[in-house]
Amino acid sequence: MTAPAKSITVIAIDGPAASGKGTLARRLAAHFDYAHLDTGALYRAVGLGVLRAGGNPEDEADAVRAAEHVAEIDLDDPALRSESTGAAASKVAAIPEVRRILLDYQRQFAATPPGNKRGAVLDGRDIGTVVCPDATHKFFITADVETRAKRRFLELFGEQGTAEQYARILEELRLRDERDMTRATAPLKPAENAHLLDTTNSDIEAVFEKALSLIRG
Numbered sequence: 120m121t122a123p124a125k126s127i128t129v130i131a132i133d134g135p136a137a138s139g140k141g142t143l144a145r146r147l148a149a150h151f152d153y154a155h156l157d158t159g160a161l162y163r164a165v166g167l168g169v170l171r172a173g174g175n176p177e178d179e180a181d182a183v184r185a186a187e188h189v190a191e192i193d194l195d196d197p198a199l200r201s202e203s204t205g206a207a208a209s210k211v212a213a214i215p216e217v218r219r220i221l222l223d224y225q226r227q228f229a230a231t232p233p234g235n236k237r238g239a240v241l242d243g244r245d246i247g248t249v250v251c252p253d254a255t256h257k258f259f260i261t262a263d264v265e266t267r268a269k270r271r272f273l274e275l276f277g278e279q280g281t282a283e284q285y286a287r288i289l290e291e292l293r294l295r296d297e298r299d300m301t302r303a304t305a306p307l308k309p310a311e312n313a314h315l316l317d318t319t320n321s322d323i324e325a326v327f328e329k330a331l332s333l334i335r336g
Contacts, residue, residue: 128153128238129229129253130334131246134260135296135307136205137267137274139318139326143260144242146327147334151240154232158243158250159208161221163199164192166207176210185211186220202275202291209295212244213302225250244299247310256334259309260326262319268292 130147134140141157148155165185166176174181198204211217225241229251232239241250247257262270268289272280275288299307309315314333318326 126237127230127232128255129251130238130240131251131254131257131310131313132240132242132260133244133246133248133258133307133309133313134242135244135262135264135267135299136292137271138260138262139270139323140242140258140260142323143258143316143326143330144240146323147330148240150327150331151238152236153238153240154228154234154236156225156228156239156241157194158221158225158241158246160194160199161189161224162208162212162217163204164189164194164196165211165217165221166209167196167198167204168192169211170203170207176207177213179214179216182211182214182217183220186217189221200274202271202288206291206295209298213298213304215304218304222250229254244307245305247313248308249305252310257310257313258330258333259313259315261315261317264292264296265289266319 130153132140132144144155144157165182168185168188169176169181172181172185174185176182229239229241243250247254247259268285271292272285272288276284316326316329
C-alpha cells in the first residue's frame with residue numbers, strides 16, 4: 120500500500136447510496152481546496168462498461184475486462200448516475216479482482232492528490248476501512264432507506280415521478296444495501312474510529328458544519 124505523505128491530509132467518507140456522502144465530500148474538498156475522488160464513480164464506470172459491452176455484471180470475466188479499461192470511461196458521463204448503472208456497480212463491486220484492480224488507483228490518488236493539492240477527499244463504501252485505513256479524518260454518513268429513496272427519486276424524476284418509480288427505487292436501494300453490507304470482500308461498514316453522521320433529518324449545511332467542527336477538533 121502506498122501511504123499518503125505526512126503533509127497530505129486525507130478525509131475518508133463512507134456510507135450507503137444516496138446518504139449524502141458525495142455532496143459532503145464535494146463541499147469539504149471545495150472548502151479546503153483538496154482533490155476529490157468519488158470512488159463509487161469508478162465502480163459505476165466498470166458497471167457501465169459491462170452493460171455497454173452486453174456483458175453480465177455478476178460475471179467475473181466480464182467485470183474484470185471492464186475494470187481493466189475503466190480509464191477509458193468519462194467519470195462525468197450522465198449514464199453513470201442511472202439506477203441500472205448503480206445496480207451493476209454494486210454487483211461488480213462484490214468481485215474481489217475488480218476491487219483489487221481499482222484499489223491501487225484510489226490509494227495513489229490519496230497519496231499524491233492531482234494538481235499538487237495538500238489533501239484529498241475520497242468518498243465510497245470502504246475508504247476508511249480498506250482503501251485509506253490511516254486517513255486523517257473518517258466519516259460514515261447514513262440515513263434511513265426511505266429518505267435515501269426519496270432523495271434519489273427526486274434527483275432522477277423531480278416532482279413528475281410516480282409512486283411506482285419511487286417503489287422501484289426503494290426496492291433497488293434495499294437490495295443494494297444488502298449486497299454492499301454482506302459481500303465477502305470489503306463490506307460496507309463504519310470504520311471503528313469513524314464519526315457517524317445521520318442525515319435523515321439534517322440538511323447538507325448542518326452536516327457540513329458538523330463535519331467541519333469535527334475536522335477542526
